[in-house]
Amino acid sequence: MPRFTGATRTGAARLAAGLLVVPLFLTACSSGGDSKPEGTPSGGISADAGGGGGKNKPPAAPAALAVTPADGAKSVETDGVLAVNATSGKVTSVVVTDDKGKTVEGTTSPDGAKWTPKTPLANGAKYTVAAKAANADGAEVTANSSFTTIAATKTFDYSFRPDETDGDTLGVGGVISIKFDKPIKDKAAIERNLSVVSEPATEGSWSWLKDHDGNDRVDYRPKEYWKPGTKVTWAANLAGAKSGDGTYGEKNRGGTFTVRDSIVATADLATKHMTIAKNGQVIHNLPISAGGPSYPTWTGVMVVMDKVDGIRMNSETVGLANAYDIDNVRYAVHLSASGTYSHAAPWNEGKFGKMNDSHGCIGLSTANAKIFFDLVNSGDVVEVINGTEKKLAPGNGFGDWNIDWETWRKGSALAGAA
Structure with a gap:
């Protein structure tokens, strides 16, 4: 009996000592020893502890x-x-x-x-x-x-390139060009509804200019020639777009093309030869006879617009009175809206590589004209160097590349827009 009684006392003492530890432990877990806020549950643990996900979170404001x-x-x-x-x-x-x-x-x-x-x-x-x-x-x-929506009483239309005549490929110098049949006052409103997406991504910009016939036109080109293999998708979402004077667009248009191998011809008017490079490698060097002193050939970058084997060339259509009228000119590659072509010029035989004596076109022998004609298509490039005439204007065909990049970008109606 005494041993039993002693054991009981010892256990009670230990239990009492254990009870004294509990409040000390809870106090140590409170907020750095700060006094307990009023309303905090016993033990100093907040109801919202652990990230605010407790029962008292207020509901979100209604949408x-x-x-x-x-x-x-x-x-x-x-x-x-x-x-x-x-x-x-x-x-x-x-x-x-x-x-x-x-x-x-x-x-x-x-x-x-x-x-x-x-x-x-x-x-x-x-x-x-x-x-x-x-x-x-x-x-x-x-x-x-x-x-x-408002009913339109006046509408505008537009033509565009590349179109179905260009097929689904374009040369490295190809541009996207939209020409309007009426003046465009609010160019920014129109440009906001134009888009270009390329793979791989390529830096480029729209720029406004006047076409050779005086109509408003907006063109898109990259900073440098397109990289071969690039896939380009463009859209003109202009149905319902307002041109700024109560005139609205009626149609949405667009297209997709893939950039072909690089074809860049260099017509040197000093040496009177034209070299043709494919993907950077010269594959042909052809003697030419370009514009003579009275009718010099435009310089700068020209882009192939189209081509036809057999065309009538009449000087009156390009403002040169009755200087010439030649039927069925072979292998004609169209380079400017003002009438510049490369073509077969058998009447200048003996002058190729020796004398510039045309009315502004780039003449070649029939055999060499066929070589060039068979090789090039829309968007391919002809760079004319060492001539006396000024550079081809941007709206004269596709002379867009004759404007430096910063000036070109500033021609966008959205330049500087956020």
């Missing part, structure tokens, strides 16, 4: 949406008006359809705050908008709108 234009709006501009804004939360879904059931593609900003269409809307069409936004807790709100 909110605003659609422009307002429901029922009429005569809405086709470009720059339609938008869905999340004034709270983020845009999660936007479906816009026209009265024919066609869906309008759009883009949501990286922060989820705004949705806008990728292209202008059609004129005189009815659209419906169904949009959703969600807050941080995933709670959604919806908004709807229905409106009608």
Whole structure:
């Protein structure tokens, strides 16, 4: 019995000592010894400890949406008006359809705050908008709108290159060119709806100029000649685009091409020879007879526009009165809108490589003209050097390369835009 009683006392003493340790341990785990905030649970451990994910987290603010234009709006501009804004939360879904059931593609900003269409809307069409936004807790709100766009009373059209006549390939000097049938006042509004995507990515820019016939034109070229094998996709989303004077575009156009092997011919008017390089290696050296002193050949870079085997050349069509009228000129390669060609010129036999005596064209023997004709296609390059005439103007055919890169970039209506 005494041993049992002694053991009991010893255990009780140990238990009491153990109870004294507990509050000391909990105090050591409190916030650096600071006094316990009022309302903190026993032991000094906050209900939100561990990242704020406790029961008392406040709910997220409700999401909110605003659609422009307002429901029922009429005569809405086709470009720059339609938008869905999340004034709270983020845009999660936007479906816009026209009265024919066609869906309008759009883009949501990286922060989820705004949705806008990728292209202008059609004129005189009815659209419906169904949009959703969600807050941080995933709670959604919806908004709807229905409106009608303005009907166009004036429209513009445009031609473009490369087109179906160029096929699906283009030379390293090829440019994308859009020529308008009416003056374009708001060039920035038009340019915003043009796009070019290339693989591999290639630095390039649009630039505005006047075509040889005086029409407004916008061209795209890279900083340097295209790299062979580059795949290029371009689009002109101009249906509904406003040119700035109440005139609207009617059509969307575009295309895809692949850049061929590099063909660059160098016509040296001093040596009176033209070398032809394929992918940097000279493969031909042909004697020529270019423009004489009274009719010098343009210098600078020319780009092959098209070619035809057999064409009538009449001087009156290029403002040279009745200087010549020759039917069925063989192997004609078109180099400028003002009438510069390379072609067979058998009437100048004996002058090739010795004397420049044409009215501005690059003449070759029939055999050599065929060599050049068979080798080149749209977009291939002819660089004319050591001549007396000024460089070919950018709007005269595809003289775009005769403008230095910085000047070319400044010709964009969006130059310097954010």
